[in-house]
Amino acid sequence: MRERLLLGNEAMGRALVEGGITLAASYPGTPASEILAAVAAFAQETGAKLHAEWSINEKVAFETALANAMCGRRSAVAMKQVGLNVAADPFIRAAYLGVTGGFLVIVADDPGPHSSQTEQDSRFYGMMAGVPVLDPMSPREAREMVHQGLELSERYELPVMLRPTTRVCHARQNVSLGEVAELVRPARFVKDPGRWAATPLFVRELHRRLNEKLEAVSREEDFAPECLLGDGSRPESCIVASGVAAAHALDVLAELGEAGRVDFFRVRMPFPLYRPLREELGRKYREILVLEEPGPVMELQLGLPGVRGRRTGEVPGAGELTPEVLKGVLAHFLGLGSVEAAGPPAGGTRPTLCAGCGHRAAFYAIRETFPEGIFPSDIGCYTLGLNLGAVDTCHCMGGGLSQAAGFYHAFAAGGEVPPIVATIGDSTFYHAGLPALLNAVFHRARFIVVLLDNQTTAMTGGQPTLAVGVTAQGGPATPIPLEDLIRACGVKFLRVIDPYDIPGLKALLTEADAFCRSPEGGVAVIIARHPCLLDRRAGEGQPVFRMRVSETCIGCGHCLEAFECPGLRWEEAEGRVALEAVRCVGCGVCVHVCPAGAIEAEELT
Amino acid sequence: MKQQIIVSGLGGQGAVTVTRWLGEAALALGLPVLTSETHGMAQRGGTVISMVKVGDFHGPLIPWGTAEVGLFLHPGNLAVHGGYVRPEGVAVVNTPAPGPYLAVDGLGVALREGLRPVAANLVVLGYAAGRGLLFCEAGLLAEIIGGHTPEGHREAHLRAFRAGVAAAQEAGG
Numbered sequence: 088m089r090e091r092l093l094l095g096n097e098a099m100g101r102a103l104v105e106g107g108i109t110l111a112a113s114y115p116g117t118p119a120s121e122i123l124a125a126v127a128a129f130a131q132e133t134g135a136k137l138h139a140e141w142s143i144n145e146k147v148a149f150e151t152a153l154a155n156a157m158c159g160r161r162s163a164v165a166m167k168q169v170g171l172n173v174a175a176d177p178f179i180r181a182a183y184l185g186v187t188g189g190f191l192v193i194v195a196d197d198p199g200p201h202s203s204q205t206e207q208d209s210r211f212y213g214m215m216a217g218v219p220v221l222d223p224m225s226p227r228e229a230r231e232m233v234h235q236g237l238e239l240s241e242r243y244e245l246p247v248m249l250r251p252t253t254r255v256c257h258a259r260q261n262v263s264l265g266e267v268a269e270l271v272r273p274a275r276f277v278k279d280p281g282r283w284a285a286t287p288l289f290v291r292e293l294h295r296r297l298n299e300k301l302e303a304v305s306r307e308e309d310f311a312p313e314c315l316l317g318d319g320s321r322p323e324s325c326i327v328a329s330g331v332a333a334a335h336a337l338d339v340l341a342e343l344g345e346a347g348r349v350d351f352f353r354v355r356m357p358f359p360l361y362r363p364l365r366e367e368l369g370r371k372y373r374e375i376l377v378l379e380e381p382g383p384v385m386e387l388q389l390g391l392p393g394v395r396g397r398r399t400g401e402v403p404g405a406g407e408l409t410p411e412v413l414k415g416v417l418a419h420f421l422g423l424g425s426v427e428a429a430g431p432p433a434g435g436t437r438p439t440l441c442a443g444c445g446h447r448a449a450f451y452a453i454r455e456t457f458p459e460g461i462f463p464s465d466i467g468c469y470t471l472g473l474n475l476g477a478v479d480t481c482h483c484m485g486g487g488l489s490q491a492a493g494f495y496h497a498f499a500a501g502g503e504v505p506p507i508v509a510t511i512g513d514s515t516f517y518h519a520g521l522p523a524l525l526n527a528v529f530h531r532a533r534f535i536v537v538l539l540d541n542q543t544t545a546m547t548g549g550q551p552t553l554a555v556g557v558t559a560q561g562g563p564a565t566p567i568p569l570e571d572l573i574r575a576c577g578v579k580f581l582r583v584i585d586p587y588d589i590p591g592l593k594a595l596l597t598e599a600d601a602f603c604r605s606p607e608g609g610v611a612v613i614i615a616r617h618p619c620l621l622d623r624r625a626g627e628g629q630p631v632f633r634m635r636v637s638e639t640c641i642g643c644g645h646c647l648e649a650f651e652c653p654g655l656r657w658e659e660a661e662g663r664v665a666l667e668a669v670r671c672v673g674c675g676v677c678v679h680v681c682p683a684g685a686i687e688a689e690e691l692t
Numbered sequence: 693m694k695q696q697i698i699v700s701g702l703g704g705q706g707a708v709t710v711t712r713w714l715g716e717a718a719l720a721l722g723l724p725v726l727t728s729e730t731h732g733m734a735q736r737g738g739t740v741i742s743m744v745k746v747g748d749f750h751g752p753l754i755p756w757g758t759a760e761v762g763l764f765l766h767p768g769n770l771a772v773h774g775g776y777v778r779p780e781g782v783a784v785v786n787t788p789a790p791g792p793y794l795a796v797d798g799l800g801v802a803l804r805e806g807l808r809p810v811a812a813n814l815v816v817l818g819y820a821a822g823r824g825l826l827f828c829e830a831g832l833l834a835e836i837i838g839g840h841t842p843e844g845h846r847e848a849h850l851r852a853f854r855a856g857v858a859a860a861q862e863a864g865g
Contacts, residue, residue, distance in 0.1 A: 090719060092725070334750035
């Protein structure tokens with residue numbers, strides 16, 4: 088059997104192709120982004136025929152994939168945890184109606200969090216909806232669970248959730264590859280309005296049947312926990328663990344010299360929890376340590392007096408369960424005395440926008456033009472505008488535009504409205520900004536939108552947006568230009584500018600503000616367009632200068648504080664700013680930033 | 693054979709690449725391996741750490757103070773991640789400045805070879821291999837780099853790696 092070193096996400100993508108899915112849909116989101124890309128790559132590598140797409144958002148991705156599974160064909164949808172918040176509407180309904188082809192819903196949680204705006208436990212969605220949840224502890228197991236999940240989904244005609252976390256998604260492991268299944272399944276949609284269009288009258292019966300399915304799934308021996316019995320030296324204690332927490336716990340137990348001493352139940356399906364397990368634990372053990380993350384899903388289902396976990400304070404209620412944290416938890420539980428809780432100190436270098444990023448220029452212009460402005464923003468690379476003091480909120484996808492309208496109505500009530508400048512990225516705008524913009528125009532809110540258009544979905548790895556005419560599989564797509572959409576939203580002030588032109592953008596912002604406050608004013612939109620420098624295509628047309636900080640520099644530090652480009656640094660020995668040659672890309676924008684005119688850009692011939 | 697290696701740097705320095713080659717080396721030797729990486733924010737110049745665990749492990753994270761080897765692409769990261777390396781372990785640091793670690797001027801070597809600054813990551817990897825610190829030989833890593841790198845970059849990447857190995861031999865590897 089061939090083995091390859093695969094990321095957890097790649098292993099899941101490979102397994103989906105092997106499992107014979109014919110439709111995979113996703114929206115990029117760390118730590119799930121590589122799954123869809125892997126499906127497309129492995130489909131191409133193996134010649135498997137399937138439709139893989141970067142959908143406009145997770146709700147649309149889910150609904151699209153669902154319909155394929157309503158036709159007896161295998162489907163998958165992949166997203167990060169907050170993406171399930173977006174897809175929650177079709178997800179919860181889908182459990183009642185079920186599917187006829189296997190449907191795997193891959194939702195990646197991010198304990199920590201490392202790259203997310205919440206630390207939610209998406210397994211609770213499974214519990215709420217009535218969808219079984221599989222919790223892999225390694226890339227290899229994630230791959231196996233794709234196959235098991237698709238099979239379980241078809242057996243019960245129920246979507247199944249696969250819930251990896253960051254340390255599975257972004258871990259690499261040697262994994263065997265399997266053969267690609269050749270499932271010949273022409274689409275077959277059997278009309279059944281009592282199911283597929285179930286009105287309230289039918290929902291109660293569907294709910295009853297769903298409950299029956301879950302009861303049966305909870306007794307599935309194939310998904311019973313793995314029992315690693317100890318040597319009997321600790322007969323009244325046991326550990327119940329799932330996911331990466333289980334993996335770390337096993338490593339830590341070995342480090343503590345406790346391997347194989349205490350009974351260890353490694354749960355693979357945290358919801359619905361295996362029925363016989365609860366009965367057995369209640370009978371045999373006085374102390375049951377539950378290790379899972381990020382929430383107490385198994386803990387709550389067990390509900391036994393001997394359970395020790397988040398609700399009893401034995402396990403921290405926030406933050407990742409790293410090996411260091413688990414060492415302290417396990418040492419305490421096993422009565423080994425207190426253990427030195429050592430780990431990396433706080434600190435390090437914070438992330439910042441890349442040198443030459445158009446967003447930096449845009450944020451600088453916004454902040455300089457409106458020092459007293461309110462800046463609702465959104466989710467993407469541009470959230471790093473925080474470093475430039477130009478991001479006041481980043482609530483959720485598309486939230487910034489709705490908040491801008493809300494801020495307007497709040498201040499307009501008192502008569503004095505400060506400048507409100509909302510920033511949103513191009514991919515975010517397609518994802519969720521459209522309805523917010525329509526609503527704002529309709530309700531006659533007045534604020535400026537700077538749409539930061541770098542023509543890609545940058546933070547997650549440069550996936551194409553709807554403005555780009557190419558699909559996830561490299562095929563042709565119909566691009567939908569932003570300008571057309573914005574005009575269709577009824578916006579009366581729409582301009583496009585390259586944010587590198589800081590003086591031009593400042594003037595435009597002032598003009599936009601005047602428009603907002605004029606009698607016929609409303610929402611003003613400025614598209615600040617400059618391609619992402621990490622995009623290979625950005626090379627064409629990107630200016631490159633030889634930059635120099637001259638002796639005219641007065642060491643005021645304005646460029647470092649207000650512009651914060653990694654291409655500039657403080658030279659302690661000379662008490663002034665110097666070029667950081669290794670990081671500078673020669674974009675020339677900082678020329679507009681120095682109040683003393685000390686930065687020079689020389690054209691390269 | 694068990695070895696735990698951390699690769700610490702700033703986003704964009706190529707820590708993930710180094711991690712991947714070490715992982716591929718373990719695979720080639722038939723050794724079980726688990727690695728962990730930082731994505732997303734990683735390209736944006738923030739502090740990142742990747743980990744390589746060769747041997748029979750369950751989880752991909754290396755506990756504090758247990759790594760045998762630490763590769764530091766950014767010297768400033770020693771203050772944050774240095775403690776991952778066990779007291780008897782070895783840190784290899786991308787810096788010309790001497791200290792309580794093995795120093796290699798990865799950036800200097802890369803630039804002398806006419807390569808881009810980011811190639812310092814492969815110089816550091818070559819140095820560590822050349823000093824005999826790793827579970828795998830330099831020769832195997834060179835094969836892996838050559839076999840997995842697209843033709844347009846292959847020669848440059850191998851040059852960086854070999855320059856690191858040469859620097860190690862000069863230093864008495």
